[in-house]
Amino acid sequence: MSYEYKTQGYNVVDAGRRLVVDPVTRIEGHLRCEVNINDDNVITNAVSCGTIFRGIEIILKGRDPRDAWAFTERICGVCTGTHALSSVQAVENALGIDIPDNANIIRNLMQLCLMYHDHLVHLYHLTGLDWVDVVSASTADPKATSELAQKLSPWPNSSPGYFQSVKDKLLKLINSGQLGIFTNGYWGHPAYKLPPEANLMVVAHYIEALDFQKDVVHIHTIFGGKNPHPNWLVGGVPCSLNIDGVGAADVINQERLDFILQVIERCRTFAQQVVIPDTLALASFYGDWLNIGGGLSKLSVLAYGGIPDIANDYTDKSLLLPPGAIINGNFNEVLPVSLTDPEEIQETVNHSWYKSYPAGKIGLHPWEGITEPHYNPGPNIKGTPTALKQVDERDRYSWLKTPLWRGHQMEVGPLARMLIGYARKNSEITDLVDDFLGRAGGVPVTVLQSTLGRIAARSLELAWSAEKMRYFYDRLITNLKNGVRATANTTKWKPETWPTTELRGVGFTEAPRGALGHWIKIKDRKIENYQCVVPTTWNGAPRSPDGQLSAYEASLMNTHMDIPEQPLEILRTLHSFDPCLACSTHIIGPDGKDLLTVRMDRGM
């Protein structure tokens, strides 16, 4: 029996055909999406299901807080390092540890490097294939591609011969009978709008970006020893600075600094000459997608803020990515956000595969979070509990919880950050956005509130992060010039120096995908409670207790699909958020009693 209700300006109707996309690929983790479409192939109901659960936070209980960064970093190997950053900040916040200026600079360099890398891979390798028809590219005239590329950018890889060689490689791959990762793509789908020469240009950049992204992370490798999963440290950073020591020895010497600068400068050039021109090209051919998929970005957006300019100052004054919340579509007012106010951020579980909270509680602040996983998709699913054909969104349908800010579902991410920065009249962000809008033909800022706008916001932030890497690099050099070389504060390194009473801390940043917060309770020098509320928990949540759609769900509503069996439109909009599902499932809480008894013999 069908149902119908109104929420957030949408008319949700579950009649008509139900389509299922599972697995949603080119994301991190496991995601399922179900939609209903009406007779006109328009989406009238969207259901987002997180289908992976790992339980890192319960594993953290009882452990040394100085180790937490390594565990939480493994929440995600894609946005690697950003959880570690939030974690060391949370522990430092709880223990009252200040870090040296150099440590703040190096952490920012690592976080900005991550942001750049993540956005680059997202644009070309994760969402790129939604907009670029690889098979069509193989029919392009390389001369015409060369003319297009040279018109758009001074990037040197733009000769007819170069594009001919890319085309030849593509043709050989297609004719080889082994298409590999391009097998079963939606090639020839009418929603692909790029002419063959533009397709060929972006395919060439897909390959160039694949080669370049491995070099971008060398900044992590130098400061943190490896990537993915570089090393971090409570109280500072593990790498020392040594410019004038014997033999200019370990760890960061002039050779390493020159290496880092070279990577940063390549990042700046690639952003300006490849990424931004490609984004503008996409916008010019896919103008209709500047009106599709806006979802919650038109209504409610949230940022915690990140990239502190001043060491140990996590207030508005210091954060280069400004925090704030906008609700009810009122973009004239940016509300302040507190991560410690129990009334602001709360998580709910009414539509998630967890036991309900005790004492009739609906939502809980992360410091008080309770999670008891319980897979129970309800009696009205289609199929069986271990062979789902269709979930029941009126019941429980996801491993994600639903976080709310003052009762609202919120969108987080690059677009939210740009909109909040713009509304706050942050001059760097308004300049960046206005310049882009001007180059896109003088379109209004509201076009960013769309699927393509979400992707454009990422490109803008990628360019911004490259500039900021240079800024912090120069600050590091200035410190070295002035003889400032401390990178760690070890006065409270030893647990014996800590009190045994309960300590609370919160660490936060802006991960590439959006607002990321870690909440910790330390007692008897061990982790008592640990909770993360992460970007994809915000964006990909199931419905709120009062039926509000999450950002993923809202953004899919009212979208027309050309060929429902080939769900390119669904992929475009979901990918515009860069979903990351391993991040977004939780298990924690002082009442996690049952969980602790669920033990398998690890030696089986």
Place this chain on the structure above:
Amino acid sequence: MAHLETTAEVLRNRGVSRRDFMKFCALTAVAMGLGPGADLAIAQALSTKPRLPVLWINGLSCSCCTESFLRTAHPLAADIILSMIALDYQDTIMAAAGHQANETYEQAIEKYKGQYILALEGNVPMNEQGMYCIDGGKPFYEKLKMGVEHAKAVVAWGTCASWGCVQAASPNPTAATPLHKLFPNKPQIKVPGCPAIPEVMSAILTYIITYDRLPSLDSQGRPEMFYGVRVHDQCYRRAHFDAGQFVESWDDEGARSGLCLYKMGCKGPTTYNACPSTRWNNGVSFPIQSGHGCIGCSEQNFWDQQSFYDRITTIPHMGTNSTAETVGVAAVAGVAAGVAIHGAASMVRHACCDKKKAPEVNEDTSKS
């Protein structure tokens, strides 16, 4: 069916000259530590075989192994993906989604029965009927089983698939289970590390393509060429260890001069991996070079060996040139065990771990 090109043909068609191709073969031979003439063997193999089909699936993981693989510099990831192997299924980068993705997987299994490599990233939750990891509405285990059944061999990427890794750390709430415990009889290679080193991952694929066999494995199923020696034994800071020169505190003068990190908890003495020799990300650095000790991420249960900053107290004597086959097993206190004694060893291990952990668990729950 279209003619399946050999790897060499594909490379040639992608504009790689014969000279560059031979250079690539020589570099690969060097990277794998192979003797004289190996470059010719590689060239011969790549010239006569169609591209190796690889199906790569993800269970409970963080995708760090996929990301690591994409960072490989020699060979380049683009060359591997587009020229050397036929990566028909890799859900983090493949074009298809939903039922088209699942069809790709099933069709590839059918088409390449007994010939493809099944690569597993992550591991398999056995609690909640496997529904802690759902794929196509079903437990991920079913997808894995289907792929393993007809595979020529299975590669366990990273510590998740090899040993369990972070989601299997105590108390392992999802019952995350590594590959060899689910399919003990299938030929498989463990490539541990969190993640595995990019160039090690690609070298192992290159080895399989070249020689049409799995590399020589140690008693725990790891390629000896990369996991045969302790980090400690290849570490460029080893001379400081032998001389008794240690970092005593973060960012002290010792840290700034690159002294040994053993007293800061470095697990190099009990960890088998190629980090100091191959290094990371095209040889740019490795954890010890950047100033942090090794956390032992390629070792079994490394999460449950106390804090990363606790000094290890049992290490083999200085100067021994030990391998994983000899003193290493004893060195990793209570961690590893040879295949023959595996069962007994794990029983002892669990008794030991449970004993250690139990009071904490009780304490925590009683507080609430």
